[in-house]
Amino acid sequence: MSVKRLDAKLDQKKIAKQHTATYTTAPVPFLSDLPLTGFRAETESDLGFFVAMYEGMTAMKVPVILFVHSGVKMQPGLELVTTVREGDAHYDEMWRACDMAFCLSEEAVDNALDAMVVPLAPKKMPRLQNYDPNREKGNAFTFEKMNPWLMFAAMVRACETYRFPFDWKCIVRSRN
DSSP, X not given: OOHHHHHHHHHHHHHHHHHHHXXXXXXXXXXXXXXXXXXXXXXXXXXXXXXXXXXXXHHHTOOEXXXXXXXXXXXXXXXXXXXXXXXXXXXXXXXXXXXXXXOXXXXXXXXXXXXXXXXXXXXXXXXXXXXXXXXXXXXXXEESSSOHHHHHHHHHHHHHHHTOHHHHHHHHHOXX
């Protein structure tokens, strides 16, 4: 993808973020220096991982959108999280607004790469290469196994890398 086309896509993402800020009732700083982070909860187990990381995400002040599939029952204590259900009017635009997202299924990874969202995903996912800052190669931040601490560590690495626009563009461009 050319640099001009990539810049145009990233500008579209900024516009989607501005729109997304108007769709939410939760106090989320969508235009902060931290990446807008999505979390796709396709099962109640997925939601459990989110709950386990929620306090750390809050402490880091990471803006989060929780994308919940229709069959998943919400847990108490997540009232301040911006939550979007499958089929909601702004679901797709809010997904495209994300800079990165936890993707725990192959479908979620495909959706993320198509929307120029950097996946945070298990290492075993096809099409993903863990970002190596020394070689400036990779299209995701992966973790060894489904564990909230390892997942959180991948998010912290991604947040740190997001602060370097050139590196972040390299990751987004490497969609494979």
